[in-house]
Amino acid sequence: MPPVVRRLGHAVVVLWAAFTLSFVILYLLPGDAVLTKLGAAEAGVTSSPAEIAALRAEYGLDDPVLLHYGKRLLAALHGDFGTSVNTGDGATHMVLTALPPTLAVTGLALVLAVLFGGTVAVLGTYTRVRVLSRLLLALPPLGTSLPTFWVGLVLIQVFSFQLGLVPAIGATGFSSLVLPAITLALPNGAIVGQVLAKSLRTQLEQPYIEIVAAKGASRARVHFGHALRNAALPALTLVGVVTGNLLAGSVITETVFSRDGVGRVTTSAVTAQDVPVVQAVIVLAALFFVAVNLLVDLLYPLLDPRLARPREVSRV
Amino acid sequence: MPRHALSKITPVIALALLATACGASGATDNTAAAGGAPKPGGTLRLGISSNPDCLDPQQVGTNAALNVGRQLVDSLTDQDPATGKITPWLAEKWEVSPDSTAFTFSLRSGATFADGTPVDAEAVRTNFDAAKKLAAKAPLASSYLAVYKGSTVVDPRTVRVEFSAPSAQFLQASSTMSLGILAPAAYQKTPEQRCQGEGLIGSGPFVFDSFKPNQQIVVSKRKGYAWGSPLWAHQGEAYLDKIEYQVVPEPGVRTGSLASGQLDAITDVQPVDEPQFTAGGFTEPVRPNPGIVFHLTANTTRGVLTDEKVRQAVSKGVNRAEVTDTVLTKNYKAATSILGSKTPLHTDLGKELAYDPDGAKALLDAAGWVPGPDGIRVKDGQRLRAAVLFSAVFNQNQTVLELLQQQLRKIGFDLAIELHTNAETTKLTNAGDYDFLWYNVTRADADILRQMFSTKATNRSKLAPGGELDTVLDQQSATVDEAVRGPAAERAQRIIVEKGYAVPVFELTQVLGVGPKAHGVEFEASSRLRLFDAWVS
Numbered sequence: 007m008p009p010v011v012r013r014l015g016h017a018v019v020v021l022w023a024a025f026t027l028s029f030v031i032l033y034l035l036p037g038d039a040v041l042t043k044l045g046a047a048e049a050g051v052t053s054s055p056a057e058i059a060a061l062r063a064e065y066g067l068d069d070p071v072l073l074h075y076g077k078r079l080l081a082a083l084h085g086d087f088g089t090s091v092n093t094g095d096g097a098t099h100m101v102l103t104a105l106p107p108t109l110a111v112t113g114l115a116l117v118l119a120v121l122f123g124g125t126v127a128v129l130g131t132y133t134r135v136r137v138l139s140r141l142l143l144a145l146p147p148l149g150t151s152l153p154t155f156w157v158g159l160v161l162i163q164v165f166s167f168q169l170g171l172v173p174a175i176g177a178t179g180f181s182s183l184v185l186p187a188i189t190l191a192l193p194n195g196a197i198v199g200q201v202l203a204k205s206l207r208t209q210l211e212q213p214y215i216e217i218v219a220a221k222g223a224s225r226a227r228v229h230f231g232h233a234l235r236n237a238a239l240p241a242l243t244l245v246g247v248v249t250g251n252l253l254a255g256s257v258i259t260e261t262v263f264s265r266d267g268v269g270r271v272t273t274s275a276v277t278a279q280d281v282p283v284v285q286a287v288i289v290l291a292a293l294f295f296v297a298v299n300l301l302v303d304l305l306y307p308l309l310d311p312r313l314a315r316p317r318e319v320s321r322v
Numbered sequence: 323m324p325r326h327a328l329s330k331i332t333p334v335i336a337l338a339l340l341a342t343a344c345g346a347s348g349a350t351d352n353t354a355a356a357g358g359a360p361k362p363g364g365t366l367r368l369g370i371s372s373n374p375d376c377l378d379p380q381q382v383g384t385n386a387a388l389n390v391g392r393q394l395v396d397s398l399t400d401q402d403p404a405t406g407k408i409t410p411w412l413a414e415k416w417e418v419s420p421d422s423t424a425f426t427f428s429l430r431s432g433a434t435f436a437d438g439t440p441v442d443a444e445a446v447r448t449n450f451d452a453a454k455k456l457a458a459k460a461p462l463a464s465s466y467l468a469v470y471k472g473s474t475v476v477d478p479r480t481v482r483v484e485f486s487a488p489s490a491q492f493l494q495a496s497s498t499m500s501l502g503i504l505a506p507a508a509y510q511k512t513p514e515q516r517c518q519g520e521g522l523i524g525s526g527p528f529v530f531d532s533f534k535p536n537q538q539i540v541v542s543k544r545k546g547y548a549w550g551s552p553l554w555a556h557q558g559e560a561y562l563d564k565i566e567y568q569v570v571p572e573p574g575v576r577t578g579s580l581a582s583g584q585l586d587a588i589t590d591v592q593p594v595d596e597p598q599f600t601a602g603g604f605t606e607p608v609r610p611n612p613g614i615v616f617h618l619t620a621n622t623t624r625g626v627l628t629d630e631k632v633r634q635a636v637s638k639g640v641n642r643a644e645v646t647d648t649v650l651t652k653n654y655k656a657a658t659s660i661l662g663s664k665t666p667l668h669t670d671l672g673k674e675l676a677y678d679p680d681g682a683k684a685l686l687d688a689a690g691w692v693p694g695p696d697g698i699r700v701k702d703g704q705r706l707r708a709a710v711l712f713s714a715v716f717n718q719n720q721t722v723l724e725l726l727q728q729q730l731r732k733i734g735f736d737l738a739i740e741l742h743t744n745a746e747t748t749k750l751t752n753a754g755d756y757d758f759l760w761y762n763v764t765r766a767d768a769d770i771l772r773q774m775f776s777t778k779a780t781n782r783s784k785l786a787p788g789g790e791l792d793t794v795l796d797q798q799s800a801t802v803d804e805a806v807r808g809p810a811a812e813r814a815q816r817i818i819v820e821k822g823y824a825v826p827v828f829e830l831t832q833v834l835g836v837g838p839k840a841h842g843v844e845f846e847a848s849s850r851l852r853l854f855d856a857w858v859s
Contacts, residue, residue: 037745044461044748055752057458093375093535094514100535162575167582174579175369175570177537264570266536274373274536279745 013303017296024292025082025285029075032281038067039091039279065091078282082289088282092274097282100271101290107177108267111186111259112252118191119248123198123241130199131206132229143203149196154255158189158262175264186259194248194255201244205237212236238309246302250295358841360556364858365564366840369576369588373536373569376517379499380453381460385832388499389589389851390539390567395502395524398427398446400551401494401766401847403609406666408493411551412441412503412525418802422490426482433549435505436529441549443481447473448506450483459513465773466495488800490807491769494666498766498848502526525549527560527854539567554854555842561857577835580604586840586858589851591833593651593718603838608653609845610829612665613765614774615657616722618710618758618825623784627708627757631689632735633822638682639733640726642675645828649721653833657826660771660818664829664849667768667804667811671819675826682733691734699734707736712760713747716830723760726827754784762830766847768811772799775818783823791817 040062062068066077066088081088087097123146130142165185166174172181209215210233218232219225256269268287275283306313372386379391400411413427433441453463454470469487476482485492495501504516504524511521519533527547531540542564550557568585570576577595579585581604591599591606599606618636620627627633642656655663658672691699691706699706712719720741727737737758742750750756759782763770772795773779777787785791794817797810818824832849842855 035745037743037749039745040458041748042743042745044458057464058752061458089514094512094517095535104536159572159574162578166584167578170582174575174582174584175568260536261571262575264537264568264572264575266534270373270536270571274375278375279743 013300017293017300020296021289021292024288025079026075028285028288029078029281032279032284033071033074035279037279038062039281040065040067042278042280043092065089078285082285087286087289090275090280090283092278092280092283097280097286100283101268101286104266104268104271105290107265108253108256108260108269110183111190111265111267112249112256114183114187115190115194115252115255116245116249118187119195119198119252120245122191122195123200123202126195126199127202127206127241128229128234130203131210132226146196146200146203149192150200152192154189154193154258155262157192158186158259161185161189162262177265177267182263182265186263186265189259189262190252190255194251197248197251198241198244202237202241205240206233209233209237235309239306242302242305242309246295246299249298250291253291253294358859360561360842360855360857361859362559362561362857363563364561365566366562366843366853366856366858367566367568367584367586368843368853369568369570369579369585371569371571371573371576371590373571374539374567375535377519377522377530377533377539378504378513378516379502380449380463380504381456381513381517383461385589385850386569388848390541391502392499392526392846392850393528393541393565393853394522394526394530395499395504396433396441396526396549396551397498397502398429398496399493400553401497402553403664403845403847406612406664406766406847408497409551409553411497412549413496416493418490418493420801422488422492422799422801423485424482425484425492425496426476426480427496429479429481430549431479433525435507435525436523436544437505437507439505439507440478441503441525442478443475444478445506446481446483446503447475448509449503450501452509453501456513460500462498462500466492466498466501488796490799490802491767491772493802494767494769499850528562528565531564536569538569541565541567550854554852556855560854561842562853565853565856580835580837583837583839585837587834587836587843589832589834591835593649593654595835596651596653596833599835605836606653607834607836607843607845608831609849610655610662610664610831611762611764611849612662612668612767612847613770614660614761614763615662615826615829616716616719616760616762617657617660617827618726618760619774619782620708620823620825621754621757621759621782621784622823624757625708626704626706629689630821631685632691632706633825634820635682635685635689635733636730636735637675637819637822637825638678638685639730639735640825640827641677641729642827643677644729645722645725649718649725650828654831655829657828659815660824660826661768661811661815662829664847665766665768665770667798667808669812669815671815674816674819679733686734693734697731697734698736705736706734707738708757709738709740710758710760711740711742711747711750711756713742713744715744716762719760722827751782758825764830764848768807768814769799771795771811771814771818775814775823783818785823791823 066074085098090097090100126142126145130139133139162174165171172184176182215228218228256267257273260267260269272287370386374387374390376382376387377390379395396412398413399408401408412429412433414430415428417426450473453460454467457464469485469489471484471486474482508516508521508523516522519530522530527544528541529544531542533539543560547559573592576588577598580588620633622628646654646656658670659668661668686699691701694700723739730737774782776795777785777792794810794813798807836843839858841857844852846852
């Protein structure tokens with residue numbers, strides 16, 4: 007079987023597993039979306055049991071579990087995840103509407119994370135000033151240990167409330183992207199930086215570096231042309247993971263920065279046990295994750311031509 | 323190691339950064355003059371705390387949604403927030419049958435929906451029929467119409483609404499946004515479409531513009547609006563051109579955005595943030611919610627709560643002033659009855675609800691409960707213990723209940739706190755599976771007592787039918803005449819409080835933050851926002 011076909015097969019299994027697992031978990035939770043909705047309305051629920059039963063029937067919540075699952079899976083194959091109990095909107099529509107603002111922030115965050123992580127790692131290992139090197143290389147552990155929520159609030163305090171440089175809320179224009187992207191980029195860039203710095207140092211200790219240097223290559227050429235190229239592989243693998251982190255992190259940044267997006271949709275859907283929406287989100291996230299990792303896999307051979315040969319591929 | 327040293331310094335730097343950030347946020351520009359003559363035009367940027375998942379006022383039950391819906395629809399009647407009296411709005415006058423089963427409304431002339439169609443008797447009938455059919459999709463509206471029989475169009479400007487049982491509460495219900503009148507065209511859309519704003523056509527002072535979920539709702543001035551409630555400060559069109567509701571879930575960001583002028587007003591100021599907005603041109607309008615206060619409903623069929631003396635002791639052992647003074651703020655009122663002080667026909671039972679730990683201990687001693695080794699009383703091997711079922715619909719629920727737990731421990735009562743999700747709480751509540759239930763209900767009519775305590779309704783205290791409480795609750799429901807309703811409602815409140823069917827604690831309160839540029843942001847009778855008279859300078 008050609009590797010690409012096998013990969014696609016994997017992807018289908020991953021998507022199905024995500025769909026099924028989310029269904030099982032949400033189904034096992036006590037209560038359901040109808041009860042949650044009635045309980046959330048600070049109204050004193052006076053709806054009669056008959057009315058509640060009618061509403062549950064309308065959303066198919068009273069079907070036997072396997073039938074319910076089968077119906078959902080069949081509809082999902084046609085791209086229809088059902089109607090949100092909470093908003094009355096189509097789940098697929100809700101998630102697709104929320105996607106662009108999330109992609110804008112996570113996209114910018116990914117660029118910033120790679121820039122930040124790359125710069126710190128490369129400079130930290132290149133510089134001969136020991137203090138600077140240590141300072142730079144101390145940044146990644148710091149970045150990963152700061153809670154995103156807190157970083158977001160501090161950034162808002164300083165750059166929006168104090169200096170008035172960017173709006174604190176809303177999603178209009180590029181300026182509203184900056185703070186949430188930085189907030190997201192910080193911990194993820196730190197991970198990239200940490201791994202890249204580690205593998206750069208490992209590469210710099212390899213015998214081939216001495217040979218290259220002995221052949222008369224400049225220090226910059228050794229560092230950027232040889233060590234970095236080899237050290238980039240693990241960091242690239244990590245970018246795939248980081249992309250997933252960024253999506254997960256948007257739950258927090260979108261709440262702190264009052265932005266619409268997949269993160270907000272997820273939070274409210276999970277709280278409301280709004281199964282159609284949760285499943286749409288999960289399948290979308292799985293799809294995204296699979297796609298990014300596929301892309302990363304395809305990029306490997308560009309960095310390391312040895313990986314382009316099929317036999318070598320299976321070893322990696 | 324330098325890395326080690328750095329990690330020690332970082333928190334210090336970070337703390338300093340945060341301190342400066344917090345310190346300066348109160349010192350915002352406060353030069354704008356407060357008040358002056360109202361000026362038409364402009365946009366009010368209002369920060370709200372949660373996404374109104376649905377915008378149709380007939381279907382929704384959350385404050386965030388009702389605060390939007392109220393501006394889009396008019397109601398048959400209005401309710402004076404100061405007196406609780408029902409006053410004309412779309413209906414000029416009305417007649418109620420002696421047994422309060424038929425209500426005949428005479429509509430004013432000239433009012434139109436935003437699509438140009440007239441507000442007539444047929445439209446009113448369409449609305450009530452549709453709201454009744456929404457059933458559990460419209461929990462508030464359908465509870466107001468629980469015994470709705472049908473409406474008759476007497477003539478284009480007269481509609482008679484009939485019920486199969488006395489329904490005095492309907493008069494007040496007709497003033498709420500939950501029974502606000504939509505254009506008949508609205509019902510050509512599905513309830514789900516109306517939720518998203520499609521076909522959400524009312525006759526109100528503002529019209530729906532756009533809804534970006536989790537982000538923003540925009541409504542704009544209805545041109546030519548001339549049928550406002552006579553209660554309002556001005557007549558004609560609203561002052562504001564637009565209202566932008568911004569969804570800002572994080573309380574700190576909401577207050578910071580107001581302080582830095584990025585918003586003009588916000589809802590749901592948290593107790594911890596309240597001191598920020600009491601100076602510098604900022605104001606903090608507050609209003610307690612009418613209806614049933616936050617309280618412990620006792621399930622009188624369970625465990626130690628079957629004993630009236632125990633329930634009475636719990637009520638005496640609760641220090642309500644300590645609750646409002648410590649975990650809440652001075653803006654919140656200690657409960658003085660099972661009904662909130664802003665509810666019409668509220669009776670002040672403050673004396674009966676005074677903190678009296680000695681009285682509580684005496685009651686328990688007399689009932690044979692003696693302190694055990696850990697301070698919790700026991701009797702015949704049974705511990706004096708009950709659990710309270712609650713969900714986190716109000717942020718401070720948990721802290722308030724923890725304080726009650728400490729207070730009750732002093733009289734030897736063990737209150738177990740059981741936090742559940744909304745869904746579980748609904749389920750357990752409906753199943754009657756609780757000792758104590760912690761909740762509140764917003765409703766500016768004393769009939770809410772019947773809905774919660776009558777054995778013919780939800781009977782949350784699980785009382786046996788046929789008691790005096792049922793009788794007086796039926797009495798207050800049978801007439802709109804306050805001379806009869808008043809004494810009946812008072813009796814009901816006394817029975818509930820004195821027999822310990824419920825232990826009232828505090829009144830839920832709406833706290834707004836209003837910046838120097840916004841004026842006239844006011845509450846209506848149910849403590850939701852009324853923005854018709856609001857303006858920006």
